[in-house]
Amino acid sequence: MSVIVAARNEEGNIPRIFDRLPQMGSGTELIVVEGGSQDGTYQAVQNEIAAALVTPPGYSAKPARARATPCGWASRKPPATS
Numbered sequence: 840m841s842v843i844v845a846a847r848n849e850e851g852n853i854p855r856i857f858d859r860l861p862q863m864g865s866g867t868e869l870i871v872v873e874g875g876s877q878d879g880t881y882q883a884v885q886n887e888i889a890a891a892l893v894t895p896p897g898y899s900a901k902p903a904r905a906r907a908t909p910c911g912w913a914s915r916k917p918p919a920t921s
Contacts, residue, residue, distance in 0.1 A: 840863065840864065840866065840867050840868070841867075841868040841869075841870060842863065842867060842868070842869050842870065843870045843872065844856055844869065844870070844871045844872065845872050845874060846871050846872065846873050846874065846876065846880050846884070847873070847874035847875060847876050847880070848876045848877055848878050848880060849876070849878075849880050849883075850876070850878040850879040850880045850882075850883045851883075853871075853880060853883035853884055853887055854883065854887060856869070856871075856887075857869075857887040857890075857891065871884050
């Protein structure tokens, strides 16, 4: 399910929207459309996203390619010389 929220000058309501996400189910996609707010709506959305993105222990937040490339090269053997 996708939920689209039109948000203009809704700084105070943004945390409540994110608080309700678990009730909507784990497959819920939240799309916030920020409409030129004069308050801190954009920053409130960014703060909620940052709080929701918890990195599990042992996990790298780097993109998968950045993690995979060094691992692949680390196991590579140098070419044989004659």
